[in-house]
Amino acid sequence: MTTGTLTQQLGAFASATRRDGAPADVRASVRMRILDILGLQVAATGLDTSRAALDFVASQGGTGQAHTVGLAEALPATWAAFAGGVLAHSLDYDDTHLPSVLHPSASVVPAALAVAEAEQASGAALQDAVGVGIEVVVRLGMAGYDLTSRNSVFFEHGQHATSICGAMGAAVASAMLLDLDESGITNALGVAASMASGILEANRTGGTVKRLHCGWAAHAGVTAATMVKHGFTGAPTALEGRFGFFRAFLHDGVDPEVVVGGLGENWSVPGIFFKPYPANHFTHTGIDAARRMRAAGVTPDLVESAVLGVAGPTVRTIGQPLEVKQAPDTGYQAQFSGPYTVAAGLFGGSGLGLGLDDFTDVLAQDPDRRRLMSKVTVEADAECEAIFPFQFPAVLTLRTTDGSTLVERVMVNRGGPDDPLSPDELRVKYTENATRVLDAGTAADVADRIDDLDVADSISAIADAVAQPMR
Known part of the structure; x- marks a missing residue:
């Protein structure tokens, strides 16, 4: 042709x-x-x-x-x-x-x-x-x-x-x-x-x-x-x-x-x-990083602070303005919030990890989730930016209440050719x-x-x- x-x-x-x-x-x-x-x-x-x-x-x-x-x-x-x-x-x-x-x-x-x-x-x-x-x-x-x-x-x-x-x-x-x-x-x-x-x-x-x-x-x-x-x-x-x-x-x-x-x-x-998740695609690798930490035994009460590192161009979508992203009023707003999606991954959810029931107005305003969201910031990460936009990678760095620092890198998106969803x-x-x-x-x-x-x-x-x- x-x-x-x-x-x-x-x-x-x-x-x-x-x-x-x-x-x-x-x-x-x-x-x-x-x-x-x-x-x-x-x-x-x-x-x-x-x-x-x-x-x-x-x-x-x-x-x-x-x-x-x-x-x-x-x-x-x-x-x-x-x-x-x-x-x-x-x-x-x-x-x-x-x-x-x-x-x-x-x-x-x-x-x-x-x-x-x-x-x-x-x-x-x-x-x-x-x-x-x-x-x-x-x-x-x-x-x-x-x-x-x-x-x-x-x-x-x-x-x-x-x-x-x-x-x-x-x-x-x-x-x-x-x-x-x-x-x-x-x-x-x-x-x-x-x-x-x-x-x-x-x-x-x-x-x-x-x-x-x-x-x-x-x-x-x-x-x-x-x-x-x-x-x-x-x-x-x-x-x-x-x-x-x-x-x-x-x-x-x-x-x-x-x-x-x-x-x-x-x-x-x-x-x-x-x-795999009903949220802005920029949030997905952050969700997976949080889910991996949860699977390793990290629970919301153990979090002292967390930094979600993502490609610079995505920060404005899922991390700014930070005070809004840390306190979404609705489930729809929560779909575009890096702090909320990290919190949701640490709390655990439905379906393939998180489903529609994890993005409700009630959960967006839940005091326990808001407490955790207030500890999560979103920053540009050079490693992630080098890969973007062929993937939307994330590096989640978490400091626990006992002073430990945990890091989880997710460089490829679940649901894509490098980590596909099965039938x-x-x-x-x-x-x-x-x-x-x-x-x-x-x-x-x-x-x-x-x-x-x-x-x-x-x-x-x-x-x-x-x-x-x-x-």
Whole structure:
């Protein structure tokens, strides 16, 4: 795939994959990502923003084509994708690609599930569409990764790469499932480029709008592909053109090899990190360091003081302002607190070490945890910074009440290629999330059906099982 514009090369890649099928390891990874996203969607149904999203899509009307978690009635595929994307990203528990630091599955999987149900596509077709969609998200995200500064240009411009690139990947996945040809898939990318959006100001000053970003990206992707099916076309140079996607979002030149080099041969999908804990990814190695200390016999009452050393760029997210991070008011704030997550690891938790039940408003305000949090500071560490952002390492240095100093280094993230979660561990995560709403039998049936997607004629049974009103 070395000829044509970048969008045309991506369209050719998607068309070839639909014809030949994605590699077995890619399909296996996709099945785990679908399972992960469905569990997160179910677990997220109790959030105020989830209720708002579900009420909103239920009020829009239209022909029922597909289901979403949390509603019994079928919706237009565009709105099923929107609701699914909102639920998928709302718990900050979805997968992460490094070093681009974006979350590729939360837009692509909901879009693909909605279109696959509407079109009665096979399980194999769903897997291939999701795999290609995620690959497109990652490659466009990496187009915005600056090797020199080791940072995302999208982020520096205030843009949410997860939703911007997610709309593009969702469009490709949707176009494949709508049976568009190579030209149609290319056009879907071109149309979606005018729909991609998302700014990050709410991360600084408040607001829940970020929770709808992946929903809007999924909605945009399905809409773009459907509009192409009805006759719309996109610019063939929508990515690299003078007024295209890259110029609009990234401003400077982009290496085209990052986007199309090794397409169909070198897949990023299997190497994307799963999140074992429902917290900002920068906190995870600190959690693991604390858990290791707990396993070695360190209890909260033995802590005199602790320093969490992390890469400098992450301090502002999980360690500043320190007085706020040491006393979060809500479980959501606790997800972004280095002191809280270290404390939670030392207290011990649920699921794969820490689960959703360890991030509640009550626990964030618990006097014993706040006492421990007040002893934890967050500082930049040169060793960690040398590795970042290919991993988010941590060095936890703890001084005990008897004067001893303990040090625990965690240089790789659990859930990534160097310390992967096994299929059994991912099923534990899914089950803990899904059974917050679904009964154990239904949750297990959904997981079994996802395991069998290679031979499934359709996904209707999965869609019906998770499309239950919230309780």
